Amino acid sequence: MAIGISKTLDDVGRSGNEPPAPQTSSRPAWMSQHLGTAVIGAVAGYAFGHWIGNVIAAGYPNPQSNGENDIAIVLALVFGVVGWLAGIGAFNYPLAKIIGRAPAPEAPEVGWTRFFKYNLDHKVVGFQYMIGVLLFFFTGGLWAMAIRTELLNPTNHYFGPGTYIAIVSEHGSMMMMMATSVIIGPLGNYLTPLLIGSRKMAFPRVEAFSFWMFMAGYLVILTAIPLGGFPTGWTGYAPLQTQATAGMDSYLVGFIVIGTGMICAGFNVAVTIINYRAPGMTWNRVPIFAWSLLAVSSLLTLATPLLATACYFGILDRTVLTSIYVDEHGGSNFLWENLFWFFGHPEVYIMAIPGFGIVAELLPVFTRRPLFAYRVGAAGMFGVALLSFFVWQHHLFDSGINPDMRPLFMLTTELISIPTGFIYLVGLGTLWRSKIRLEVPMLFCLALYFNFLFGGISGVFVSDVPADVTLHGSFFVMAHFHYTIMGGLMFAFFAGIYYWIPKISGKMLNKRLGQIHFWCMFVFFNLTFFPLFFVGILGMPRRVFEYAHNLQVWNDVSSVGAFLLGASFLIFIANFVWSIYIAPKKAPANPWGSLGLEWQTPTPVPFFNFERIPVILSDPYHYDEQDPLPVADLGGGLVPVAAGAVGSVDMPGEPGIEGTDPGGSNG
Amino acid sequence: MASGQRTSGGRVAPHGKRIVGGWITLSVVFDLLFGFLVGPHLPPGRMTSSAGSQQFDIKVLFLAAIPVVVGVIGYIVYAVVVWRDGRPASFEPPAQVTARQSTRVQAAWIGITTCLTLGLFTFGTIELILPAGAGGGEGPAPIWTPASKTVLPIQVIAQQWKFTYRYPxxxxxxxxxxxxxxxxxxAFHVTSLDVIHDFWAYQLGVKADANPQSDNVAFTTAEQLGRFVVRCDELCGIWHGAMYNYGQVMTKSGFNTWALTTEHKLAANTKLLPPFAWFYSPSANGAGGSYYGTNATYSKVQVYGAATVSPAQASKPRAG
Structure with missing residues (x-):
């Protein structure tokens, strides 16, 4: 302990205000920890957990009678995750602190190898997350195309019903896991400090931990396939969950793992935005995207623990034979439904709000005018976030619980359309008499307004109880939430990627390929999902492998659309690889003419983002001025205190990473 | 900071009038077309009272949704066509001063969306309560019930992966x-013997989850003769997609004949069944696969809200 402190003080005393030069790790190369050691750790942990589970539980009646030891599977998965984290080095620093030794030095690294390591730089973590969510998304997309293959024909089957339901469940779970982090992970981690003028995230270790948990969740949910899959879909309804075979354990452990990552990511972003804003970054200057990140990270932090608890109960039911969800023994299947949706409904807004934030952030740039009704937009995001905790029983309108509550949940659900409407007010107001430039990110933004309109309005249909009696559980609902998540969130994600890649990588994505990607994705997305509204309203339930013959035409249209939609992402991958790695074209410093603070930093962004803590002079939306001044003074200390420029927040105490931070704390 | 003033902009084109005029025209045209051409044919049809009320709800929601869709998409298309700047990298501001906010527009927007929302809520609540729960499952103690005292109870028993029906x-x-x-x-009394299923009689406009150890009641009144399909609408395992069968609406006398014939034909089987109950538990002895009725208090006199059904009353339809 004493050694650590004196070392830190020594470092700080030596180097003053200068940001540190990137160094390489002082550990010998053979001791370095990376993806490879993480995989070794995961495999070793899995084997160890499985062995322990068999030792302690193999003789019990339950594993013997049903031929499978769920205790061994659960412990294998848990120890696998622990081994994964130990292998990547997540425990080195905390363990060293606990036993009172000086932690190994963790200097910022350079070179491509840092992307495969437990890195504490929020920009590296952001890029890791981007690759991670794309991996997640494309894996889930392959499952989706398998589903559409099966549904090409109503009665001829490409998969058996067991395989089909495993594919459906895997698709739903992976996409939901991915979508919770798809924006807050990559763009949230990368951009939050840049948007608010901070030199780092509040908790770099929590940030790195959240990413490696996210990837552990990816591996855990995929272990369901070799374990035989699970039959419950992503909702995991309880009696079926208790009845299911070993693949179900992957679902339950997987959602706890990914949920832990979500809580960590949300907590970190929320604390960063609240506490690490630069001087002058008052609440009515915070970029709207940061507002959306704050709203969504509050939801992640508050809603996700309930999911972890619900999954933990499920694990207990399956392993040590509690009967929390077993009706015959005093439990209740309604308990799972309530717990799951109490998390699940905030979760679907976790998948909507960051998309709203991105389009609201980008529209002023491509219309050259200030964001319209900025405060209403921010209030709308928080209104959605708050109301989302009071709507969950609209998933249970026909389930047979307390019918007298139905009008209330109909009301709260329909009330959400008011703050959601604010997002449209902001968007449509910003387009008014503007100068619209249809760059690729702008195309994706406008597509969000188009798609989310259908997603949102079909949501009003299913919120209406009498209409929901017909629509509940049908493909109409399925089309509804694909229009909000895929048509809303994923379009916003790609808008964000096309917009910020020049900042992140320093390279421009090819515009022509980007336009082709956009039009393919937009057209084929609608071709895939619009027919499903018809299919659903005509009576096709979700998650079936057989359906009425008269619905085949629409299903086939949707399937063809899905294959083409899948192919459209090949254009994106080609564009990404071509423009960044094969034939890189250097991006201009500020290709979109944005006033955002993030574009004032040099590219590539230096390790500590800003040489000095910037002083924020205005909000980033004064596009209506002829030669707008930059939103921040990066020189530090030169700006008069006038105009509320300074003094709104304290400077963060230590901008660097503990133990190695030689950077000055009072820049 | 920009001045928060809206300019009506001296000689600029009357965008507002054009947009509003086009919006109203298109909305009226599309609403009329939809209401008269599509409306009468909307799912789930008019086979029963609950299906009819759902069809009406869906129609009203479409009529309310069409102006919103037309307005937003029309506005965006207008904006992109009229205010597009095709020059690359032209970063100058628009010619007119543009407002950062407008109390009038914001208040109008919030007011209109609030009124629309509360209106839809009121409409939905009335449409839920008046047609006796609109065909949705209301749980074991339904609070919105048919006015008639003559209600025929039918039990729907779901299990992996089959529906069967008991006529108490x-x-x-x-x-x-x-x-x-x-x-x-x-009155459909829906229950399950294993996992959660969902009884969805599509053309009847009835949907109720089948929960183990629980009775879920949904009401409807058939108004047309014909066949309908019953599908499981809650994922219940691998054969979920194959869990469907068909039902039929008969005349009162036809139904009575069918029921009495079937009762007679199945009398030997009925003796082997567990006594009728609102839900059933697996036998404690397990392996035999048998079930027993859990709630012994069942009486044939069932109370739905204020209306009472006695065997004598329930058998009125027999008279045709």
């Missing part, structure tokens, strides 16, 4: 054919 007023026989009489309120 006809000796409690169990069959896999669902037959209901015309013009008679029916």
């Amino acid at each position: 007023t006809y000796g409690g026989f169990e069959t896999d054919q669902l037959v209901i009489p015309e013009h008679t309120p029916v």
